[in-house]
Amino acid sequence: MRLSLWRRYSFPASHRLFRAEWSAEQNDRIFGKCANPYSHGHNYELEVAVTGPVDPATGMIANLADLDSFVQRKVLDAFDHAYMNEQIPEFRECVPTTENVCRVIFQRLAGFPRAHIEGVRIEETGKNSFEYAAPSNP
Numbered sequence: 505m506r507l508s509l510w511r512r513y514s515f516p517a518s519h520r521l522f523r524a525e526w527s528a529e530q531n532d533r534i535f536g537k538c539a540n541p542y543s544h545g546h547n548y549e550l551e552v553a554v555t556g557p558v559d560p561a562t563g564m565i566a567n568l569a570d571l572d573s574f575v576q577r578k579v580l581d582a583f584d585h586a587y588m589n590e591q592i593p594e595f596r597e598c599v600p601t602t603e604n605v606c607r608v609i610f611q612r613l614a615g616f617p618r619a620h621i622e623g624v625r626i627e628e629t630g631k632n633s634f635e636y637a638a639p640s641n642p
């Protein structure tokens with residue numbers, strides 16, 4: 505039997521999709537309005553999945569308070585109201601598409617000591633969501 509816990513968080517953040525080494529025309533062709541130099545924001549909905557044995561004493565995979573404080577410290581403290589291109593070091597050389605935001609957030613959470621981080625899912629808008637699944641499970 506496999507049991508997962510999904511927990512939902514949200515944070516507003518802004519980004520600009522562009523590559524400095526590309527011309528304005530090329531950025532515009534690839535990224536469209538998302539290359540706007542003044543950036544734009546989203547209310548990101550982040551879901552984090554953890555899995556592992558259910559502790560027979562507590563009946564839990566992981567204590568939500570432990571997960572919440574870990575996500576707060578590793579992700580939300582940095583991402584909440586951030587301009588990701590400049591305030592998140594991982595995006596200094598990497599375009600902050602939501603695909604890449606998924607990957608970066610997963611990497612930041614991978615060391616959770618209480619359970620295995622199975623994946624993260626991020627909803628960028630009502631139409632777009634992205635999921636990063638851990639490469640292998642214990």
Ligand code: NI
Binds near residue numbers: 538544545
């Ligand atoms: Ni965007």
